[in-house]
Amino acid sequence: MKLTKSTKVVIIGGGFGGLAAAALLSSCGLSVHLLERNASLGGRARVWSKDGFRFDMGPSWYLMPDVFEHFFHLCGEDVDDILPTKRLSPSYRVYLAGNDTPVDMYSDTVRDGATLDQICPGSSQSLASYIRTSKSHYDRSLRSFIARNADTFFHYMTLATMRDGWGLPVLVSMEKHLSKWFKNDTVRRFLAYQTLFLGNAPKETPGVFSAMNYVDFAMGVHYPEGGIGAIVNAMEKLITNAGGEISTTADVVSINVDGRTARSVTLADGRTIDADVLVANADIHHVETRLLPTRSQSLAPPYWSNKRPAPSAAILYLGITGDAPKLKHHTLLFPDDWDLSFSELFNGHSLPTDPSIYISCPSMSDESVAPAGHTNLFILMPCPTGLEWTTDLKNQCSERLFSILEASFGIENVRDRVVVQRFYCGEDFTNDYCAWLGNALGGQAHTLTQSSFMRPPARSRKVKNLYYVGAGTNPGIGMPMCLLSAEMLVKRLFRTGGPGLLNQLPRL
Ligand SMILES: Cc1cc2nc3c(=O)[nH]c(=O)nc-3n(C[C@H](O)[C@H](O)[C@H](O)COP(=O)(O)OP(=O)(O)OC[C@H]3O[C@@H](n4cnc5c(N)ncnc54)[C@H](O)[C@@H]3O)c2cc1C
Structure with a gap:
């Protein structure tokens, strides 16, 4: 298809992949309309705010700053102007199960080498x-x-x-x-x-x-001023400044295909939106098995039966009074039985008995995320996908996370100090983002046979103007990879470039 300024690109989903695609394609000069089912943008990287606390609900590790810098450069912006970041020091803290002495890592091979020598x-x-x-x-x-x-x-x-x-x-x-x-x-x-x-x-x-x-x-591990939500806001601005349109609470319920061409999408409120090019950022499982008619599915249900999703997660977002001195901005607890912990995560059907634990505590670096004298944190336990999250299981899990905060991270009387609280689990990932089996990260785990050209392709094999971006396709999971998936879409649509990053965007 010959692309012109009036070529209508419709993007399903306003997660990192969809936002990046919308920013790049609208900067190229295409007519872009992004549709997001939730009331706010960001997908798994959404922000939840309550009573003076602001939580980045998903990603918290800003890694690969080179990729962010490159992305904003392509859009004509200097990342240092649009999204100032600081490098965290230490990068993160680790507790080894059963050992109260923390190990701090600095993303400095000399200093960290000396730590590992001990x-x-x-x-x-x-x-x-x-x-x-x-x-x-x-x-x-x-x-x-x-x-x-x-x-x-x-x-x-x-x-x-x-x-x-x-x-x-x-x-x-x-x-x-x-x-x-x-x-x-x-x-x-x-x-x-x-x-x-x-x-x-x-x-x-x-x-x-x-x-x-x-x-x-x-x-190193960096932190953008204003948190991960600031990246989402920056991308939203790029899109609207370049003339792109964004609709939230726009839930796509079907892709309307004529022969081998997608013509439009239908929203839950009955509206139909025409498209020349359709880009799907929602989980590919959802797009292929729920939004497309059966005859147009290139990854139909049998394809998914032997694929391994990335794990799910149970997360407790907490705003508490006082501080949590044993934490750093990022704190990890390594399990005692490493092999058991991974085997329970990928083969188990219940809450893990010996899980890895991660705590994000951005109030250590950013006073805007919590009222003065308070701490903003979330504690995350990776969980198997496909669990049935009954009320009992949710309560049991949330109690367990509170106990871990007290026993392993020395946060005393944490239950009595709670100002705001929210529990989030696999069921929420599915209800909010249409996530396949409640997976947390956006698609298939990176096994050998689910990486690179063996990952779901970035283009439908049956619908010639339907493309995919985001963690479900190549290169894969994580914010930087989602940005790159959008850049690969630009290369594909404009038939430009072989390997490597673009020096500049093609412009119409
Ligand atoms: C708790 C957690 C911690 C993480 N930590 C990190 C980290 O520290 N660093 C990092 O780089 N990555 C991290 N990740 C992974 C990273 O967040 C994801 O890989 C990435 O955000 C996925 O983006 P995406 O665009 O592929 O998908 P999503 O963010 O899921 O975006 C897809 C969007 O499509 C929308 N959608 C779905 N169906 C429809 C429909 N029918 N109509 C309209 N819209 C629809 C969804 O609502 C969603 O907004 C973390 C993820 C989680 C959950």
């Missing part, structure tokens, strides 16, 4: 060379694999790509890859926990995702 002497030397190798994995992956539209293995068959791919640990697991460098179990956990960000276990995540270790240990 756990196992000699770790610092391995860390330095390991992170150098991870940097090479990061650079090569970004250049040849991540920022590329590859629908089949054969798209990688170029000399430059094969050179970049040579020696990348694709066929070994993160766990095996790490064990070549680090002999100590505990030390390895500091480099393996990041696979949870990819919705997977270290045993089943390809070793090439060691690129994440470079991101964590060298690039």
